[in-house]
Structures are given as structure tokens and as C-alpha cells.
Amino acid sequence: MKKNIIIKNASEIVTCSGFSAKQGSSMSDIGLLHGGAIVVENGIIKNVGDSSILKNIDESNYTVIDATGKTVLPGYIDPHTHFVFGGYRPDEYDMRLKGKPYMEIMEKGGGIINSVHATRKASKDELLKAGTKRLDSMLSFGVTTVEGKSGYGLDLDTEIKQLEVMKDLNNSHCVDIAPTFLGAHAVPKEYIGKSSEYIDYVIESVLPVVAEKKLAEFCDIFCEQNVFSVDESRKLLKRAKDLGLKPKIHADEIIQLGGAELAAELSAVSADHLLKSSDAGIKAMAEKNVVATLLPGTAFSLKESYARGRYMIDNGSAVALATDMNPGSCFTESIPLIFSLATLYMDITTEEAITALTINAAAAISREKDIGSIDTGKKADIQILEFPSYKFIPYHIGVSTVETVIKDGKIVYGNH
Ligand code: NIG
Numbered sequence: 001m002k003k004n005i006i007i008k009n010a011s012e013i014v015t016c017s018g019f020s021a022k023q024g025s026s027m028s029d030i031g032l033l034h035g036g037a038i039v040v041e042n043g044i045i046k047n048v049g050d051s052s053i054l055k056n057i058d059e060s061n062y063t064v065i066d067a068t069g070k071t072v073l074p075g076y077i078d079p080h081t082h083f084v085f086g087g088y089r090p091d092e093y094d095m096r097l098k099g100k101p102y103m104e105i106m107e108k109g110g111g112i113i114n115s116v117h118a119t120r121k122a123s124k125d126e127l128l129k130a131g132t133k134r135l136d137s138m139l140s141f142g143v144t145t146v147e148g149k150s151g152y153g154l155d156l157d158t159e160i161k162q163l164e165v166m167k168d169l170n171n172s173h174c175v176d177i178a179p180t181f182l183g184a185h186a187v188p189k190e191y192i193g194k195s196s197e198y199i200d201y202v203i204e205s206v207l208p209v210v211a212e213k214k215l216a217e218f219c220d221i222f223c224e225q226n227v228f229s230v231d232e233s234r235k236l237l238k239r240a241k242d243l244g245l246k247p248k249i250h251a252d253e254i255i256q257l258g259g260a261e262l263a264a265e266l267s268a269v270s271a272d273h274l275l276k277s278s279d280a281g282i283k284a285m286a287e288k289n290v291v292a293t294l295l296p297g298t299a300f301s302l303k304e305s306y307a308r309g310r311y312m313i314d315n316g317s318a319v320a321l322a323t324d325m326n327p328g329s330c331f332t333e334s335i336p337l338i339f340s341l342a343t344l345y346m347d348i349t350t351e352e353a354i355t356a357l358t359i360n361a362a363a364a365i366s367r368e369k370d371i372g373s374i375d376t377g378k379k380a381d382i383q384i385l386e387f388p389s390y391k392f393i394p395y396h397i398g399v400s401t402v403e404t405v406i407k408d409g410k411i412v413y414g415n416h
Pocket residue numbers: 082111112115222250253298324326327328329330
């Protein structure tokens with residue numbers, strides 16, 4: 001197979017063109033081309049446009065993909081996942097089906113802490129194997145970059161182990177990984193009732209090692225009643241910022257605690273969940289260009305009401321969508337599920353959902369200059385769908401429509 005690629009005759013190319021997050025009404029601009037072509041050279045998008053861009057090109061030097069009857073769009077970015085973990089929690093899911101609330105299970109020593117036990121016990125090799133399988137699954141849904149969080153260690157060694165596994169996976173797997181340190185994901189059993197002492201431990205003993213080893217680009221915290229307060233979150237995220245890790249927040253997921261307001265105050269890269277965020281918090285985030293990363297799979301799985309995606313976009317937010325893939329509140333890699341939930345239950349349009357999973361998802365992990373759209377100069381991370389229009393994405397409910405995935409200019413999924 002020849003190294004460089006031409007994609008031509010596409011029924012639709014959804015370019016999602018842009019180099020920054022799209023806010024409010026601009027989320028509908030998906031940069032649609034009919035019958036267009038893309039030229040990929042050395043892993044980078046060399047040109048995109050109508051078929052005339054191929055005029056002076058000798059196609060025999062390229063692998064040519066005829067996309068007649070197909071839709072081409074940027075690889076998806078999943079900007080919020082916890083995909084490296086040991087063990088599973090099917091019994092807790094069953095308890096939830098029988099009516100036990102998620103937070104009650106957590107407060108009784110289950111939940112995140114349950115996965116912490118299993119992750120502390122797991123070998124690096126076991127985590128690598130499980131992580132690879134989950135990345136393979138994500139790739140089959142068209143995902144070419146994923147954010148991954150630590151947070152199932154809650155001690156120095158295991159947090160580092162999780163982040164190192166992500167580093168190794170980033171090298172071994174074609175899907176790119178943006179690593180986030182989530183050492184403040186829960187209060188570990190060693191610190192029960194002493195959350196602020198635990199935050200001090202993270203600040204003094206874990207964060208500096210993560211920063212020194214350059215194992216994470218972002219620092220996140222579960223800012224929630226009975227987990228970490230707004231003040232504790234501010235303290236940790238400010239310190240992280242000083243050490244060069246950009247802040248992210250699990251905000252207002254179960255109750256309205258003021259996480260959205262804190263995200264605006266700190267100019268966080270994103271605030272995520274936002275099921276219960278206040279109007280003022282949402283507007284403050286939009287003003288400070290904090291990406292609102294919404295996780296409808298989690299609301300679905302927890303039987304909670306959805307974040308107010310429509311309201312956020314109508315008030316100028318840049319919304320991104322993600323799976324929140326994790327062993328507890330949302331055990332899925334399924335982008336089609338997320339797409340359906342966002343469009344059916346958050347009143348987000350198909351065009352807005354595409355923006356939310358591409359250029360805005362890239363902005364949620366500070367990569368909007370490199371990925372998230374089909375623009376000249378960006379990485380050639382591209383998916384080709386089996387159908388002639390992007391409108392098939394939500395219409396084919398819960399099923400992947402992805403036929404081919406190109407990552408860094410190489411065909412990595414599908415047969416060509
Ligand atoms: O984003 N809310 C906190 N953290 C995860 C859940 C992790 C777990 O239950 O294992 C979330 O929903």
C-alpha cells in the first residue's frame with residue numbers, strides 16, 4: 001500500500017473546519033462539502049476541497065479511496081474517560097437497577113473505592129491488556145484521540161502506574177491519549193473523614209511527582225458533596241496550574257455545588273458533567289471559554305436528568321460530548337449511544353453533536369490546533385462512514401456506521 005492517501009468522490013465531507021472551540025450558534029457550522037476530495041501526505045492533511053484539487057496530482061502515487069456514496073468526517077475525540085482500571089462492578093450496577101443510589105453505594109465503601117482496590121492489585125500488564133481492548137473498541141466507533149484519567153489508585157504508586165500505562169498505550173496503540181491526573185477522584189479508605197488532609201497529601205506527595213515525570217497534561221477533581229468541596233478543589237487545581245497541569249473539573253454532577261462557577265474562576269479547560277449547574281455558572285463558563293463537556297451516557301446510566309445542553313448552546317457555551325467510559329457510572333465506549341442520547345434528550349442537533357465530538361472535543365483537551373477538523377495542516381485523523389449523509393449517524397440508532405478509520409495518515413481500521 002502506498003504511503004499517501006487520496007479520498008475522492010465523497011458524497012459528503014463534513015470538515016468541521018476551525019482551529020478553536022465553536023460557541024453557541026456557531027456549533028451548527030460543520031463545513032459541509034459535496035463530492036469533495038482530501039489529499040493526505042506524511043500523516044497530515046495536505047488539501048481538502050472540491051474535486052479540482054486533484055487536477056495536477058498523479059494519483060498513481062497514492063492509495064486512492066473512492067468514497068462514492070459515503071460520508072467523511074474527522075476522527076472523533078472522546079474528551080472524558082476513565083478507561084484504565086482494574087476489575088469490574090457488575091454487582092453494583094445490579095444494585096442500582098434495584099434502586100440503590102450511586103452515591104449511597106460509594107458512601108458505603110463501594111463505587112470508585114471498589115475499583116481502587118482492584119486497580120491497586122492489578123499488574124501493569126493486566127491494565128495494558130484491558131486498556132488495549134477498550135481502545136480497540138473506541139476505534140471501532142471512529143475515535144482517534146481519547147482523554148484518559150487516573151484516579152483508581154489514590155496513592156502515589158498506583159496513580160503513577162495508571163498514568164504510565166496510559167503513556168505505554170499511547171506508544172503502542174494508534175489511538176492518541178491525552179492523560180489527566182485525577183488523584184482527587186475519591187477519598188481513599190486511609191483518609192476517611194479527612195478529605196482536606198488527603199488533598200494536602202496529593203498536593204505535597206503525588207502531584208509534584210506527576211508533574212516532574214510529565215505524566216499528565218491536565219489535573220481533574222471530583223468536586224461533589226461528600227467527596228471534595230469547592231475550596232479543596234480550588235486549592236488542588238491552583239497548585240496543579242502552577243506546576244503546568246491545566247485544570248478540569250467533575251462539576252455539579254449529583255448536586256449543585258458551584259463547580260461550574262469554580263471552573264470559570266480558574267479558567268479551566270473544561271468542566272464536565274454539569275447536570276445540576278446554575279444559570280450563572282453556565283454563563284460564567286461561556287464567558288471564560290471553558291468547554292462544557294457533557295456526558296449523557298452517565299445521566300442515562302444513573303437515571304438522572306440530563307445536563308441542559310440546549311440551554312448551554314443557546315447561552316453561548318462551547319459544548320463537547322464524551323462517553324465518561326468508566327467501570328461504575330457509565331461502562332460504555334459507545335459513541336453512537338452518546339450521539340443518540342444527546343440528540344434525543346438534550347435537544348442538541350445532529351450538526352451540534354458532530355461539532356461537540358470533533359473540534360469542541362479537541363478544544364476540551366487543548367488540541368484544537370492539531371485535530372478535530374479536516375483542515376489543511378492538521379493531523380490526518382479521518383473516518384469514513386458507510387452511508388451517504390451524516391444524517392445517518394443518529395438515525396442508525398446505537399450502531400456504528402464507521403467503515404474505515406485513518407489515523408495519522410494510515411488506514412488503521414476497516415479494509416482497503
Ligand atoms: O465521571 N463522578 C466521578 N467519576 C466517574 C465515575 C467513576 C466510577 O464510578 O468509577 C464519573 O462519573
